[in-house]
Amino acid sequence: MALFLTADQGFFWLAAMLAVLCCALSGSFRRGGAGGGGGTPALFLHGKAGPWLRYGLTAAGCILLGFGRMKLEIRERILEEQTAAERGEESLIIAAQVEEIGETDYGYRLMVSGCEEYGPEASRIPRRMYCYTDRADGLKIGMRIRAEGTMEAPEPERNPGGFDHRSFCRAKGIGGIFRADRTAPAGPGYSRFREGICQIRLCLERRLDQLASDTDGGILKAVLLGNRSDMDQALYELYRKNGISHVLAISGLHVSILGLGLWKALRRCGFGFAAAGGAAGAFLFCYGLMTGFGPSVVRAAAMCGLSFLAAFLGRTYDLMSALCIPALALLWSRPCLLTQASFQLSFLAAGAVAFPGGFLIRRFKARGLFQTLLVSASIQAATAPAVLYHSFELPLYGIFLNLLVIPLMTYVVVSGLLGLAASLFSMKAGAALLGGAHYILGLYKAMGEGTQRLPGASLVVGRPSLAAMVLFLAGAFLGILLASRILEQRRSRPQAFLILCLFWAGSVFFFFSPPRKGLSAVFLDVGQGDGIFLSCGGRTMLMDCGSSQEKELGKDCLVPFLKSRGVDRLDTVFISHGDWDHISGIRYALEEPGCGIRIGTLVMPEPGKGKDVYAELACLADSRGIPVVYGKRGDEFSGILGPEVSIRCLSPPEGGDYGDRNDESLVTEIQYGDFRLLLTGDVGKEGEEKMREAGLLAPVTVLKAAHHGSGTSSGQEFLKAVDPAFAVLSCGRENRYGHPSPEVVKALKEQGARIWDTRERGAVMVWTDGRTMDISGYLDSRKGI
Template sequence: GYETLMLSLAIQLYTMPIQLYHYFTFPMLGIFLNLIVIPLLTYAAGSGLLALGIYSIAFVGGKMGGMGRGSIAGVLSAFGGAASGISEIPEIFRIAASACTGPGHYIFQLYEWLCIQVERVPFHSIVAGRPEMWKIGVFYVALGIRYVWSVGEARENLERKGIVLFPKEWNAPGKNSVFIAVAVVFLVVQPVHGFQSWFLDVGQGDGVFLRTRDEAILSDCGSSQDKKIGKNVLGPFLKSQGIRTLDWILVSHADADHTNGIEWLLKEEADIRVRNLALPAAGKGQEAYKKLETLARKRGAEVYYLHRGETVRAKSLALRCLYPEAGEKPVEERNSHSLVFDVTYGKFRMLLTGDIGVEDERKILAVEEDKKREKVTLLKAAHHGSNGSSSEEFLECFSPAFTVLSYGEGNTYGHPAPEAVERLEQTGTEIWRTADSGAVNVWTDGKRMYIKGYKKQDYGKKRDKKQIKN
């Protein structure tokens, strides 16, 4: 009835911050599901408690039975042929206890079945992201104050002391609803300011997430060390950020350490919509790209094959494709036709380089060196810091202020190569390694930039570059 509905609403409201913090989603149908769950919970709990009581009697009877056959416990122990050992429980008590657990067992099976059915309903849950701890604290304090003020006796006691928290007219049920709605919006809304980039800790692989107020873009996500990187890292990360739609997924090339997380997302993650998928034009026709294209189209996404000179449609960001060349023929070595993007936001400039090698870098330089370009603020080093990438001439041309090396500790490829790291260090760039710092987060407003890592040694330690210099 009405009271059960109100109880369900209260449970959902007061557990919402905890649920969002750990699972990042809010079950929209949970309020109605609780109308079935809550009344049956009494019987499920009673079933378990009754079984526990019978087991306890049998256990104590077994223990006491050896102390004297004349005692009540001894009679209980003897009934059913139990021995006097502590660990032995009469068979009749086992049967009785198992019978008592039956109702609880079937009630919980019903719960499981209901949850499975609810998950099949469109929009059964909303991805709201993980609220910050200070927001959770404010939320609970606000609800606590509001509750105290709504209780007549507590309010009267406060008023006698001259403490007025809310006007009396605010105690109308409609005003309570408005207050609760404002509290929920405060908890779940996460405004985005500026441009954020996340270089995810995927082990040996790549995963970059770009976000502004207007767009959310995923550039690669895969790992050769964690085959379930989509389920273990990508899905939870996107939901923790409150991402319900990806405007673009950019695939530099179709090697598994760049795509197995994306494949999982396209196959399994129904809560996150994908609008567009970008693939390298030089790979068109290869089976690996056909597979990604098919998965994306099944999700209702548009698929584009890009080459140098084309741009990704975005509102706040400018993403210009620098590589591969138009009309370049596909080759077996996918690294050499990796998509390379020049990403700009105000004065901030970033290069996403996939797994290109030295020869590919030279082709880019042949075009870029003829143009007057700003220096790069941040470089995602090619091929996880391989010695076959990050040539001296490439680094000298772009002169990155910061460089991110994405690789897994103890990988079998020897990434990053000491020679490549030395070349980077000679440019004066500040190197951040996902193997050491975990996920690397970069924020900029187009003029200033902050960078930090999320492993213990770097968490909360922001490197501040006040002014981005060209």
């Protein structure tokens, strides 16, 4: 792969470019009617060379250009991010132009461009940034502002499966984050047109707040206005798990209703092709501007505009040809969009309608429900690699849900638009017209909840490898060829359809990979807290997962990480002690069964039995039917990670009474062959000394430093006894406790331990076969990406 591209990014680039080129070369805007033929693309090579040679040369040229453009874009973003990171401690005054204004839980987020630093020694800073501020009074779109604050680089993905804010910012051309203490207009000028569009959107959002319930209003804002900030997150997760979240994005359906509806109305009123197309195109541009011009909106609006152009020029509208034009335009202007789910899913789904959807419909001569089923299945198959890459699970019943969801969505959009229009004259009439949308959305929710109760509703597979994605697509394509061959030989359609289903379903198994041999341990970067995941031979275990810095640790870190590894069940969960920075993620998994993570057994320290937080956790576990075990010194947990892995509890002693919860921490030694791992919780020096005096300590390969590297732990005699080759420090950046203690870091180094810190490395990943060991930091593996 080219420099700065991961294998997965390279795969998506190649897949997108090849798909785009196949679309473009399939015969764009042939002159004549829908069945007219024979035209050749006007923008591509001609001459005596055969078509495959022309197509191959064009494809090679476009891919090389695309690689070069991607490299230049990423190099530019990396330089800007390095500048932002290097100047992160400085107080800056910048001037910039406001492009977007949005609200957050803590204030406002502005997208600003044309950023320049004030001052006689002004130096280069990112030209486009997100600016976070407490107040946005008097700010308008297009206004030049002056802001004072600090700058930082966008945060990269720090754990497998986590949200990659850096990649998200790169897709928007953003090179830095500005934290403003003060913002003020630098002049009276602003864009009246864009500000007017923004005010219309805000007015429509306020009307939906008045007309609909909070639940319905949040969905309608997402569907009609592109604003998901007010949508119920639990409801969005329900849509996503069932494979119907695509209806919440503004796409071809919405644009067709608005753009084509207006175009047809103007044509019936006597307007010519040029006037009707121009008016409808201008309306779509304004609508796209109001909704944020996301990739799906750009695609749908461009394709609709191209259909107007085709009608004006008297040429046939070809879906695949029209699809390639916005794809190429978006990728050239913002190459990093290629890595985003919004771009991938929008273009893959639209392309799948033509191939394999349209191809199969023609081959099977499908009509009615069978035709709809083929299109739905084609979309699911085409988008499966991207869905798994970003969300790690496949909704098995999504194909059938979409048979009803997609047709009914037309009525939701129409009901919402009519309700908004009627509210301009009567709020009661507007609310009445929204009734259709209310009942359909209620049906969606009921269907989604019912589907989730069915066996195998979501198939957690994990993030697929490049080889798995290629094999899946190859298997699906082979199924299409064989089904087509059977139909060409005039055999029965049921036989061809059965072959197609078998190959498509069988290809899913390429996504499953056998568990890696050996013992794997991942020390998650949870901020100020602990979270250690272990697996061996398909068996899984979690020791702690909590944070005092990350408020949504379970939802944003633990669950995505587990699902990215293809894990939907934790065989055993250990809680070293009951502090929040060790249990918050586990508590989320216990309280939210809908998160999709099941727990086999919960293990807690014996001194906490029946007390405060331990009693609450035991009650939650009991409500889920999860057995609770209490551990103490001398306990051995055999079979948790398989017969080759021994887990021995070294502390706390039985019957102890502890005033400090840290002292009752479960301390466990995990041994696999010659490899030893010591997990210490927050045990203090007194507990460490008791273990040493009892003769329980032996040299270990990896030590998880107690209490995040606090000076209250990791005593000198203890470190001599365990003599770690490696030490992992799990603590938050800029934490208020000053962890890790410089004295502890010094003592570990003097003992000969090599230190791995989650603040600097992100998640720390260890693998061993019992004789050799690999250790790496997740951030290290993503440098230069």
